[in-house]
Amino acid sequence: MHQTGDAMSTVAARPVPNTVDSRTARKITLAGCVGIFAELYDNGIFGFMAGTLAAVFFPGSDAAIQLVFLGYAVSFFFRPLGGIICGHLGDRIGRQRMLVFVILLISVATAAIGLLPTYASIGVAAPTLLILLRVAQGFSVGGEASGAMSFLAEHAPEGKRGLYTSYAQIASFLSLLTGTLIAAAMTSGLGAERMESWGWRIPFLLAVPLGITGIYIRKRISDTPNFNRLKEEGGLAKNPLKEAFTSAEHRRAMLLALFIPLMNGSGYYVLFSYMPTFMTNELHFGQVQGLLVTASSLVAICIAIPYMGRLSDRVGRKKVIAGAAIAMALVGVPCYLLIGTGNVALALVGACLMAVVFAGHTGVIHILLVELFPTRVRYSAYGLGYNVSAALFGGTAPLLMTYLIDRTGDVHMPAYYAVLTALGTLVAVSRVEDRAHLPLRDA
Structure with missing residues (x-):
C-alpha cells in the first residue's frame, strides 16, 4: 500500500468490497450512460459532416478534408490537460461534481459550433473559432472518460464491474450512431446546398437538450461509495497525480494505460468516426451506402459489447482483450479488403466482423484501466495515461489515414493500422496483473 503521511493513517490496508445494491447500481449506470451519450454525440456529427464542414470553414482549399480532421485531432491534445485538471479535482472533491461540470462544458462548446459565423462571413477567424471550440470539447472529454468510468466501476456490484461499465461503451457508440444518423x-x-448554407448548424444545436438532460440526471446522483468512504477516513490524496508519479507501481500502471488502448486508434477513431468519409472519398461509395455500412457496424458492436463485459467478469480482462487483439491482427486486412471491393454486402460483412472483434477491446479496456489504480489516485492517473494515448494514437488517426492515403495512394492504410495497433495492445496487455476478481482498492 502506498502511504503519504497522516493522510493514510486511518485507511484500511485491505480492499473493501462494494456493497451497492443492484437497483442503485442500475440507476447510477443509467445516469452515467446518459451523460456519456451527451458527451460523445459530437463525434458522430463531426465524422459524417467532415465534407460539409470543409466547404463551410475551408472553402476552395485542396486540403479541406485534412484541415477538418486536423481540427478534430488538435482537440485530442487537450484531453490530457482535461484529464489532469478534472482528475485532480475529481480525486479531491468528488467524481459527481466534476461529471456535472464536464457535461456542461462540452454541451456549451458543441452548441457554440452551431452558432459560428462561416468563412464567407469572417474569413480565417471562422476556422480559428471552430478549432478553439474543439479544444474546449477535447478538454471536457478528457475529464469525462476516466471520471465516468471510475464513477460507474466504483458503484458496480462486485463480480459485475465488467458488465456494468460496458454499458457506458454502448452509450458511446449509440451516441456516435445517433449523431451520424441525424447528420x-x-x-x-436538405441537400448539399442548404446543408452548407444553414442546415449544418442544427445537429450541433441539438447538444443543448442533450446537455440539459445529462446535467439534470447527474446532479441527482450521489458520489461513489469508494470516494465517500475514503473521504470519511481522511484518506484523500492532497496531490493525486504527484502521488501517482512517486510510486513505481502507479508509474508502471500509467505506462500501461498509455499503450493498452492502442486499438482504439484503429477501432473507434478509424472504423467508426472516419469510416463514412473514407468510404465516400476513397472508395467512392454513395453517402447512403457509407451510412448503411457504418450504422450496421455500430449496431453490431452495441450488441456484442455487454457479452464481452460479462465474459471479462468470468474469465478476466486480459484474456478477452488479448483475444480481441489477436483476432484483429488476423482479420483486419481481410475485412478491409471486403470493404474495399465496393460491394455493399461484402462491406457490411467486413465492417460488422471488425466491430464484433473490436467489442472485445472497447467493452473491457476501461474497467481494466480502472482496476489498475486505487481510489486515491484513480481519476487522475487513469485519466492522464488514457488521454495521452487518445491524443497520440486516437484523435490523430483520421488525419494520419487521409495523409498516408494521399501520399501513397494505398487505400489499405486503415487495415495496416488496425493490425499494427492490435499487436501493440497485445504486447501491452500481456504485462498487466488481472484484478477482475478482486475488490477495487481504495489506497
Whole structure:
C-alpha cells in the first residue's frame, strides 16, 4: 500500500468490497450512460459532416478534408490537460461534481459550433473559432472518460464491474450512431446546398437538450461509495497525480494505460468516426451506402459489447482483450479488403466482423484501466495515461489515414493500422496483473 503521511493513517490496508445494491447500481449506470451519450454525440456529427464542414470553414482549399480532421485531432491534445485538471479535482472533491461540470462544458462548446459565423462571413477567424471550440470539447472529454468510468466501476456490484461499465461503451457508440444518423438524415433531406448554407448548424444545436438532460440526471446522483468512504477516513490524496508519479507501481500502471488502448486508434477513431468519409472519398461509395455500412457496424458492436463485459467478469480482462487483439491482427486486412471491393454486402460483412472483434477491446479496456489504480489516485492517473494515448494514437488517426492515403495512394492504410495497433495492445496487455476478481482498492 502506498502511504503519504497522516493522510493514510486511518485507511484500511485491505480492499473493501462494494456493497451497492443492484437497483442503485442500475440507476447510477443509467445516469452515467446518459451523460456519456451527451458527451460523445459530437463525434458522430463531426465524422459524417467532415465534407460539409470543409466547404463551410475551408472553402476552395485542396486540403479541406485534412484541415477538418486536423481540427478534430488538435482537440485530442487537450484531453490530457482535461484529464489532469478534472482528475485532480475529481480525486479531491468528488467524481459527481466534476461529471456535472464536464457535461456542461462540452454541451456549451458543441452548441457554440452551431452558432459560428462561416468563412464567407469572417474569413480565417471562422476556422480559428471552430478549432478553439474543439479544444474546449477535447478538454471536457478528457475529464469525462476516466471520471465516468471510475464513477460507474466504483458503484458496480462486485463480480459485475465488467458488465456494468460496458454499458457506458454502448452509450458511446449509440451516441456516435445517433449523431451520424441525424447528420445523414439532414444531408439527405436538405441537400448539399442548404446543408452548407444553414442546415449544418442544427445537429450541433441539438447538444443543448442533450446537455440539459445529462446535467439534470447527474446532479441527482450521489458520489461513489469508494470516494465517500475514503473521504470519511481522511484518506484523500492532497496531490493525486504527484502521488501517482512517486510510486513505481502507479508509474508502471500509467505506462500501461498509455499503450493498452492502442486499438482504439484503429477501432473507434478509424472504423467508426472516419469510416463514412473514407468510404465516400476513397472508395467512392454513395453517402447512403457509407451510412448503411457504418450504422450496421455500430449496431453490431452495441450488441456484442455487454457479452464481452460479462465474459471479462468470468474469465478476466486480459484474456478477452488479448483475444480481441489477436483476432484483429488476423482479420483486419481481410475485412478491409471486403470493404474495399465496393460491394455493399461484402462491406457490411467486413465492417460488422471488425466491430464484433473490436467489442472485445472497447467493452473491457476501461474497467481494466480502472482496476489498475486505487481510489486515491484513480481519476487522475487513469485519466492522464488514457488521454495521452487518445491524443497520440486516437484523435490523430483520421488525419494520419487521409495523409498516408494521399501520399501513397494505398487505400489499405486503415487495415495496416488496425493490425499494427492490435499487436501493440497485445504486447501491452500481456504485462498487466488481472484484478477482475478482486475488490477495487481504495489506497
